[in-house]
Amino acid sequence: MINVDNLSYSFPKKDLYNNISFTLEDGQHCAFIGTNGSGKSTLIDILIDPEKYMFDGSLDKSPNCRIGYVRQFSEQEATKEITVFEYIGEEFIKLQNQMTSICSEMETSTDVDTLLEKYQQTLDAFDAINGDDFEKIINKKLNLTNLMKYKDTMISSLSGGEIKLIQVIKAMLNSPDLMIMDEPDVFLDFENLNSLKNLINSHKGTMLIITHNRYLLNHCFNKIIHLENMEIQEFDGSYIDYNFSLLQTKIELQELATVDNEEFDRNEKLINKLRILATDHSEPAKGRALNARVKVQERLEKSRIKAPFVEIKEPYINLSAYNVMDEATVLKVTDYSVAFDDTLLENVNFEIKSTDKVAIVGPNGTGKTTLLGEILKDNNDCIELNENVEISYLSQLQSKTLNNSNTILEEFFDVGFETREDILSHISCYGFEEERINQKIGTLSGGEKNLLQLAKISESKSNMLLLDEPTCHLDTYSQIALEKAIQNYKGAIIMISHDFYTIVNCMDYVLIIEDKTIRKVKMKIFKRMIYANHFGRDYLEIEQNKRIVETKIQLALKYNDFILAKELSEELEELIKLLQI
Template sequence: MIKVDNLSYSFPQKDLYNNVSFTIEDGQHCAFIGASGSGKSTLIDIIMDPERYLFDGKLEIDPNCKIGYVSQFLQRDKAKETSVFEYIAEEFIKLQEQIASICTEMETSSDIETLLEKYQEALDAFDAIDGDDFESNINRKLNLANLSKHKDKMISELSGGEFKLIQVIKEMLNNKDLMIMDEPDVFLDFENLNSLKNLINSHKKTMLIITHNRYLLNHCFNKIIHLENTELQEFDGRYIDYNLSLLQTKIELQELSIADDEEIAKNEIRIEKLRERATYNAEASNGRALKARVKIQERLEARRIKAPFVDIKQPNINLATNNEIEETVALKVEDFSVAFDEVLLEDVNFEIKSNDKVAIVGTNGVGKTTLLRSIFKNNHDSIEINNDIEVAYLSQMQGEVLDESNTILQEFYDAGFETYGEIRSYISKYGFGSDYIKQKIGSLSGGEKNILQLAKVSSSKANMLLLDEPTSHLDTYSQMALEDAIENYNGAILMISHDYQFINNCMDYVLMIEDKTIRKMSMKKFRRMIHANHFDKDYLEIELKKKAVETKIARALVDTDFELAKTLSEELEGLIKLL
């Protein structure tokens, strides 16, 4: 269906791809993975509209291939006054009305032949999307996604996660040959994530999906396309098998790469000694020895392993505080209520101590973000923040914290940094090289914007952090870095997240929003609830162990402890067999 051959493309600031090649065949479900900012979304844009881009190499797409697309961003405004059923059925209803209009026109027109051609075209288009059964197909998909109860609701009444699933259903039923989705799992709660998994697995046509969600990766795909460090590799098979192969290859290649680096360094010392000798002693033999040693160095450089997947990109997230205080109540919420068209939250009561790390959990649309934003604004009588507490906020709506019209340089000048050098040094720790510093924030990927938010939050040195979906769009290694940062943070954290594993790894307890109020829940009870209501217990327990081993392997590679990494990879292989 799609063939990419030696494609290269660059932005003015950086190279994105260097002679990448891959194929996508009919019926494959492809996961597209890679570090934040590696160019996944741009490559999808090139596939969908190659005429907009000047790239080197070849891109071959079946000329009859029709592409459906679901963006990582919500696009709801135009559909606010439409019901769920009408929104999904838009194309079907449009074609029905077109067919009916042509039939009416035939009754009085003398140009029957032209109208017959139009009629047949409309009928063929209707048949191509299985129009005769569209109502039952819509009902079937809504039922599969556990959204049947919302069929007659207005689109504006849905939560963000529910609307995302409705977008997915609409594109699926339009029966495109290739369906592309860019991080469709972002912000989905546990129930909606399962629904997305069911929808993906029910779809019989070709799919290409950008995702960092391990649950989807482990359950939905039979091909992996991995973009990293301007290069790409493809793998036919499951993600868990690919990930094991990748980790084992990383261990081997990084060990060889370090051996090469050591040999090159030793040879450089020999060259310097020979060069020094030749400077003071002009004998021909010294010159010949120097030339020979330089040639050896050139050969070593030429054969140096330059595998694109060896380097581990992990930002240095450091959540430090200016004002560490002894344990006290940092935040008190008492009888908090909020209503829009109807009551969203009422009689909410809880308190956070100055070193508590707490997750706010609940289904999409129950008021988690509204509560967190109210705490940050601190303009409600029911909210009391300790005078010694300084608060910083990370928003799932990245434009609330970042001015996307700013360059990174200007953003950090505005945040209180004083010199160019200070900013450049600081953001480099978060993976932004000097070529980024004058780049507009609006041009960054979703993951890069979230890393930049974390950099800005970190720079505030606040002793209470309000984090709304901090792992959204982040690649695996950035998530690992954030976990480490939260573990080492000495202040209070109140975090909204739907990432079960992240919550389990970082939080002390959970605040569960149910029936318009909040109750405190221990991590043990939370795990039991998740196992009972959403995910298979055995799968989750094995996946947690698997992630822990993968994290240890990644850290062993950072520490160049290859023997430990090899031992751990054997342990990982045993866990994968259980899956």
């Protein structure tokens, strides 16, 4: 369906792809992964409209390939004053109305042949999207996603997550040959995420989906396309199998690289000795020996193993806490309520201690972000903050904390950095190199903007963090780096998240929104709730054992114990098989 051959493309001052090639075949469900800012969304734009781009190489699509596209950001849908049914069935309804209009024209027109041809064309288009059964198909998809109750509801009254699912259903029902989605999971709550998984798995056509969501990656795809360091790697199989393949490759390459490095170091020492001898004694023979050894070293350097898909630089995120209070109550919420058209929360009561790490969990549209905003503003009588609390805030609406018209350099001068060198030193840990320092923030990817928010927070001298969907848009490597930073943070954290991997890996307990109020749930109980609803009975224990073995492998590789690493990888393979039963 899609064939890309030796494609290269560059932005000013940034190369994106270097002779990349891949194919996408009929019926494949393909996850498109890669680090933030690697060019995934741009490549999708090229696939959709290649005429807009000047690239080297070739891109071939099947003749008359119809592409359905669900964008990463599409806020304009939230303002549409039409029902869910009218929105999803827009194409069907338009074609129906066209056929009705043509039939009316036929009653009075003398050019019936032209109208008959027009009618046939419209009917063919109607049949191509299964027009005769369109209402039945819409009902089936709405039931699959538990959205049937909203069929006659206005789009403008839905939550962001519900609108995203409706957009996916609409794109699917227009029967594209290829369905492309750019991070459709962003901000979806647990139930809507599960509904998205069901939609993806029920779709019979070809799909290409950018996602960093570990739940979807583990349960939805039979092909992986990985874009990293300007190169692409294809893998036919599941994401779990792909990660295991990468780990095996890493063990093999690190073992080979260790031997290479030992030889490189030995040769380097010999070069240094020969250089001293050639300098001290001015002997032509020593000089010739030195030149020969330098050439050997150059060959060794060129032949060093390159591993663009296993040597992925994980950002270093450092969230330092200042003036942390010992066992003090830093936040007390008493009888808090909030309502807009309807009551969202009422009679909410909870306390946060100075070192608590707490996740707020609940369906889309239940007031989580509103509550976090009220804590930040600290002007509600129901919310009491300790006078020594200093707050830093990460917003899911990134323009609230970042100025899109600023360059990266300007943004950090505004924070209080005094020199360009200090800024470069700081943001390089987050993956931003010197050539990008004058890039406008508005041109960055969603994940890169979140990394910039985290880079600003790390310099904020706070002792409480309010994080609203911090993992959204972050690639999996950055998610893991953030988890480490959260675990190491000494102050209090209140985090809104639907990423239960991050929640169970980092948080002390959970505040769950149910029946318009909030109750505190221990992490052990929360894990059981999530895994009971989304996984098999033994999945949690197997996954925990998998994580333990992966940690042991990392430690073995740290000390170049390749025999142990290989033994552990065999143990890991057996656990992976159990997860896929």
